[in-house]
Amino acid sequence: MIGYTMVGTTDLRRAERFYDPLMxxxxxxxxxxxxxxxxWGRRDDDRAPRFFACYPFDxxxxSIGNGTMTAFLVERADVIERMFEIAxxxxxxxxGTPGFRPQYGDGFYAAYVRDPDGNKLAFVCYDAKKPLTPDA
Structure with a gap:
């Protein structure tokens, strides 16, 4: 359904430094x-969704839209934690720090950040495993 997502920037080189390690x-x-x-995306598949940072074409x-957010699907909670640190x-x-958000589902694990331009991003995993707690 999504072809690509695009966010505006006021400094493209800064946006590249921000997004390169996350991607x-x-x-x-x-x-x-x-x-x-x-x-950013997959060079070998031009039909896979891509993410763009750009100077506005007009x-x-x-400028930042209130209520606008891009969510990146991530396979594991530990990767989300690392992405949050890098961001x-x-x-x-x-x-919003990394953690489970049970209101969205049992395995929903997410972190929320704003990039240097103020664009809101989410790093999410839908089926994260909760840590085992030792028996008392």
């Missing part, structure tokens, strides 16, 4: 880059 953790590579836009400054190291800010 690498989930197996997405830089597919395209020029002076206006950078994209020439106006990028903060690269200038992002927390919108």
């Amino acid at each position: 690498a953790l989930i197996g997405q590579e830089r597919c395209y880059c020029d002076e206006q836009v950078a994209s 020439g106006n400054k990028a 903060l190291e690269q200038g992002g800010r927390s919108e």
Whole structure:
């Protein structure tokens, strides 16, 4: 259903530094880059969804939409935790620390951040395993 997602930036090189290590953790590579836009996805499959950061095409400054968020599906909770750490190291800010969100399902594990431009991102796993607790 999704062809691609695009977020605006005011500094494309900063956006590349922010997104490159995050995308690498989930197996997405830089597919395209020029002076206006950078994209990540799978080079070998142009039908797979891609993620873009770009300067707005109308020439106006990028602005953030309230209620807009891109969620990246991740296979394991420990990868989400690492993505959250990297996002903060690269200038992002927390919108919700990694953890289970039982209101969305038993295995729903997520972290929420804003990139340096303020775009809201989620890193989510739908079937994370809860840690085993030792018997008392």
